[in-house]
Amino acid sequence: MGTTRDEQAEQRRTALMDAALAVFAAKGVDGASIKNIAAEAGVTPGLVYHYFESKTHLVTTVLRERGFGPRLRELLAEAADKPATEVLSLVVGGFQQVLADNAQLVELFFGASRSNDEIHAAMGDFVRDGRAMLADYLRSRAEAGELRPHDAEVAATALFATVAMGVRTATPIDAGELVRIVLLGTLVREGDFHD
Amino acid sequence: MGTTRDEQAEQRRTALMDAALAVFAAKGVDGASIKNIAAEAGVTPGLVYHYFESKTHLVTTVLRERGFGPRLRELLAEAADKPATEVLSLVVGGFQQVLADNAQLVELFFGASRSNDEIHAAMGDFVRDGRAMLADYLRSRAEAGELRPHDAEVAATALFATVAMGVRTATPIDAGELVRIVLLGTLVREGDFHD
Amino acid sequence: MGTTRDEQAEQRRTALMDAALAVFAAKGVDGASIKNIAAEAGVTPGLVYHYFESKTHLVTTVLRERGFGPRLRELLAEAADKPATEVLSLVVGGFQQVLADNAQLVELFFGASRSNDEIHAAMGDFVRDGRAMLADYLRSRAEAGELRPHDAEVAATALFATVAMGVRTATPIDAGELVRIVLLGTLVREGDFHD
Amino acid sequence: MGTTRDEQAEQRRTALMDAALAVFAAKGVDGASIKNIAAEAGVTPGLVYHYFESKTHLVTTVLRERGFGPRLRELLAEAADKPATEVLSLVVGGFQQVLADNAQLVELFFGASRSNDEIHAAMGDFVRDGRAMLADYLRSRAEAGELRPHDAEVAATALFATVAMGVRTATPIDAGELVRIVLLGTLVREGDFHD
DNA sequence: TATGAATGAGGATTCATTCAT
DNA sequence: GATGAATGAATCCTCATTCAT
Structure with a gap:
């Protein structure tokens, strides 16, 4: 009944997009740093790159999905x-x-x-x-x-x-x-x- | 009939705002660096600070006057x-x-x-x-x-x-x-x- | 007549060294990342550490054996x-x-x-x-x-x-x-x- | 009799190349970081980029001139x-x-x-x-x-x-x-x- | 065995700003 | 007025490595 690995990963991805959206809103896209976003999501900057290959990809994904x-x-x-x-x-x-x-x-x-x-x-x-x-x-x-x-x-x-x-x-x-x-x-x- | 000191200063200021406007348009406000703007105006970065006390001032001035x-x-x-x-x-x-x-x-x-x-x-x-x-x-x-x-x-x-x-x-x-x-x-x- | 566990392991080890050699040649030792090597061998980074205790060991082993x-x-x-x-x-x-x-x-x-x-x-x-x-x-x-x-x-x-x-x-x-x-x-x- | 601005700049450039050569020798080109080189020369990393437009330029310049x-x-x-x-x-x-x-x-x-x-x-x-x-x-x-x-x-x-x-x-x-x-x-x- | 999520430190580079000249 | 050397913090991003699954 516990969440599977895949589910956890999906949750992380979602959480990262939430965090990104929040930070983009607060500081704008240029003003938002990967560090900011990672901190907002409570993870390390490196992890962001595990889920999104670059800041550009993160932005366009947020835009498309959200x-x-x-x-x-x-x-x-x-x-x-x-x-x-x-x-x-x-x-x-x-x-x-x-x-x-x-x-x-x-x-x-x-x-x-x-x-x-x-x-x-x-x-x-x-x-x-x-x-x-x-x-x-x-x-x-x-x-x-x-x-x-x-x-x-x-x-x-x-x-x-x-x-x-x-x-x-x-x-x-x-x-x-x-x-x-x-x-x-x-x-x-x-x-x-x-x- | 040569330009006076004040006129020259005014011309520099105008030129710097022109340059700033051009660079802002091309790269956005965040994407524009003082170095970029100075280069566009054909001067050195330091001089920008003679005419505008900070990047923020430069932007708001351009906005107000232009x-x-x-x-x-x-x-x-x-x-x-x-x-x-x-x-x-x-x-x-x-x-x-x-x-x-x-x-x-x-x-x-x-x-x-x-x-x-x-x-x-x-x-x-x-x-x-x-x-x-x-x-x-x-x-x-x-x-x-x-x-x-x-x-x-x-x-x-x-x-x-x-x-x-x-x-x-x-x-x-x-x-x-x-x-x-x-x-x-x-x-x-x-x-x-x-x- | 299937391959034994040991044989499989040996094949993996060999494959990893082949991959390492290829990547070292292409990017140099410093330029090669564990991720690169794992990808070249078609495995995940974590697995490399099952066969070689560190990047240093991998390099020295390749050097000695190849x-x-x-x-x-x-x-x-x-x-x-x-x-x-x-x-x-x-x-x-x-x-x-x-x-x-x-x-x-x-x-x-x-x-x-x-x-x-x-x-x-x-x-x-x-x-x-x-x-x-x-x-x-x-x-x-x-x-x-x-x-x-x-x-x-x-x-x-x-x-x-x-x-x-x-x-x-x-x-x-x-x-x-x-x-x-x-x-x-x-x-x-x-x-x-x-x- | 004091050194002129240009002379000082030339000295800095020389000092940076000396430092680069020393660090390259000690750690290899890939192993040498701009931070290392700057520290060896007693300056800030940013300054390296004032004299050399990139690490690549620094290396090739050292090679050519030294x-x-x-x-x-x-x-x-x-x-x-x-x-x-x-x-x-x-x-x-x-x-x-x-x-x-x-x-x-x-x-x-x-x-x-x-x-x-x-x-x-x-x-x-x-x-x-x-x-x-x-x-x-x-x-x-x-x-x-x-x-x-x-x-x-x-x-x-x-x-x-x-x-x-x-x-x-x-x-x-x-x-x-x-x-x-x-x-x-x-x-x-x-x-x-x-x- | 094998995965891939997660970390944290470090990489090159850019930048607004200051200041001696 | 004008220069450009110098700073230090921040940027995006990569990496070797670990570990729960």
């Missing part, structure tokens, strides 16, 4: 047959919740190393992936006639970036209000609009 | 008596232009050190200032009855964050489309909306 | 009753062949760790032994009146070192020419010689 | 118009003297890093250069009719390698005897020779 990608996928899957107005509220609210639960992730992204090209590139991919998922959903609603034709990448970026920036600057965004703006706009008389 | 705050202020001032629909297009387009012209600034912000608390705090202030300026404008248009009542901070964040994120992820945002979304929304039938 | 001592002994034994001129050609040629076949040995010697005194000492013994064997042969030929009296250690060193250095610097030595020089000299008129 | 190349060049230049028998005695004796004075050099070469390809290559070049200088001299004597036609590279290698190996194995070679063997050979009756 990023909001998996969570966002769930949210969109679950919300497949509801009206867009509800779905977007769920997505934005859920997204904000994920970020709130893992303030570290936002810091991870915004504080992402520019001093390490590999990490920087991974960071970009990661954001683009998330945005593409949301944009795909928006496009499908436009095709379904529920949303007017629009640049879904722009709308997705707006939803995503606004929430993230709100967290980053410690100015929480009201998710409902954000969805309202993106769905209904802010203009009183539509006729006033001209490019 | 941030997009001043530019944003200009843009909003110029656009003071035009309809919101036009003003926002100008502001967003102009903002995007500023960022495009100074990709360094975006990098400076996104790549801002989390490993140095003082720098991190300065970064936050700087973003909040910009957003507040835009929100003030939006609020004034709502009071004037041109825009419907809405959370201006959220809308300002959306405009600001979306453009910035687009630059950051090398996925340029269509400014017109962004303004259209924020002003007109994306929903086909307003009646479909419910919180 | 050094060219054994091969040199064979060459000299086979060549026991032929004229010196033929014997030396055989010995030098054979020696060069041994080195060519086991470039690893040359690297092992030349790349021998100075950072570990024990290994360094073992290395010295090993070379001195080889040289002594060749010198013994030369002395016996001088006593037999075939060679003029000379310092056999010097001649042996010359033969040995020249071939080895040639291999080390990737400049193969013509064995026949080396023997010719050591047996006949290079001077046109012997009378020209004076100390 | 190797026996410069010394060998002098010996051959001085010896230009003397009979080969005398010249070679001078060269071999002088060479042995250089090695005796800088036992470190021999260790440097023999202990040369195999774990660093760049250093290993530099080491090879360095030996080949020295050998080429001696071979050129031998060829010129053969053309002058003083030495019989022979493979000068082989003879040069023999002279060079034998002395070096003697030092390396702490078995000093009698320089006179070595020259005698290479000039006169060891065979009693030349007619006995056959390939």
Whole structure:
């Protein structure tokens, strides 16, 4: 009934990623040292290299396994047959919740190393992936006639970036209000609009 | 008509800030070393400390004097008596232009050190200032009855964050489309909306 | 007819020494890590310590059991009753062949760790032994009146070192020419010689 | 009358190379750490990098500036118009003297890093250069009719390698005897020779 | 036998900063 | 003003070795 060797190893790996996430959040990726992370996890620096071949690998793994990608996928899957107005509220609210639960992730992204090209590139991919998922959903609603034709990448970026920036600057965004703006706009008389 | 001592000093200071901005953009704040910056400016590391008392001071000074705050202020001032629909297009387009012209600034912000608390705090202030300026404008248009009542901070964040994120992820945002979304929304039938 | 426990163990030991020799040749003694050697042998680092009590022991064992001592002994034994001129050609040629076949040995010697005194000492013994064997042969030929009296250690060193250095610097030595020089000299008129 | 800044810097550089040579000799190139070398010179590790951009550069610089190349060049230049028998005695004796004075050099070469390809290559070049200088001299004597036609590279290698190996194995070679063997050979009756 | 998790010391290197010149 | 030598601490990472499983 005791944990097996493999289970213990898996726990260690998990613990190291937890520790990494915490330290990245507190000090940023560049500011976090392997020593910091090891200490946070209560192990020796050398052990980190037993589980992750380099700091770069550690960062990209944390990003892949702990990023909001998996969570966002769930949210969109679950919300497949509801009206867009509800779905977007769920997505934005859920997204904000994920970020709130893992303030570290936002810091991870915004504080992402520019001093390490590999990490920087991974960071970009990661954001683009998330945005593409949301944009795909928006496009499908436009095709379904529920949303007017629009640049879904722009709308997705707006939803995503606004929430993230709100967290980053410690100015929480009201998710409902954000969805309202993106769905209904802010203009009183539509006729006033001209490019 | 030779330059005076003070002018020379001012030129050096300017040159050092130019160099710092360039290196920050290329390598991020944490990745930039004083040696790098000095080399970029064609001087020795020691001299940097004649003009800026520490790396932290150098960063915060660059941020204050070279941030997009001043530019944003200009843009909003110029656009003071035009309809919101036009003003926002100008502001967003102009903002995007500023960022495009100074990709360094975006990098400076996104790549801002989390490993140095003082720098991190300065970064936050700087973003909040910009957003507040835009929100003030939006609020004034709502009071004037041109825009419907809405959370201006959220809308300002959306405009600001979306453009910035687009630059950051090398996925340029269509400014017109962004303004259209924020002003007109994306929903086909307003009646479909419910919180 | 299956292999016994002892045979298996012996095979493992042999495999580990093969792996060690290969890695030493490729990276030098200092550059080779236990992990490298274990990987080369397809086992885990821990197992190496089952067969060899330390890296030092592994190196000295490889040196003793795989050094060219054994091969040199064979060459000299086979060549026991032929004229010196033929014997030396055989010995030098054979020696060069041994080195060519086991470039690893040359690297092992030349790349021998100075950072570990024990290994360094073992290395010295090993070379001195080889040289002594060749010198013994030369002395016996001088006593037999075939060679003029000379310092056999010097001649042996010359033969040995020249071939080895040639291999080390990737400049193969013509064995026949080396023997010719050591047996006949290079001077046109012997009378020209004076100390 | 005080030393200038440049002079002091030059002294430091010299002192660092002295220290490096000493530590390389004592522990081998791989065994020598920058910390060791800095301590030997009485400075901080960081300073080593102010003068030499990497450990590799330090090693190759020491080799180039302190190797026996410069010394060998002098010996051959001085010896230009003397009979080969005398010249070679001078060269071999002088060479042995250089090695005796800088036992470190021999260790440097023999202990040369195999774990660093760049250093290993530099080491090879360095030996080949020295050998080429001696071979050129031998060829010129053969053309002058003083030495019989022979493979000068082989003879040069023999002279060079034998002395070096003697030092390396702490078995000093009698320089006179070595020259005698290479000039006169060891065979009693030349007619006995056959390939 | 064999594994691979874990350690702790040490490796090369970089860096912000100071200060004599 | 300007230089660049010097520091010392911190960085990522590697390694020989041990030991519970």
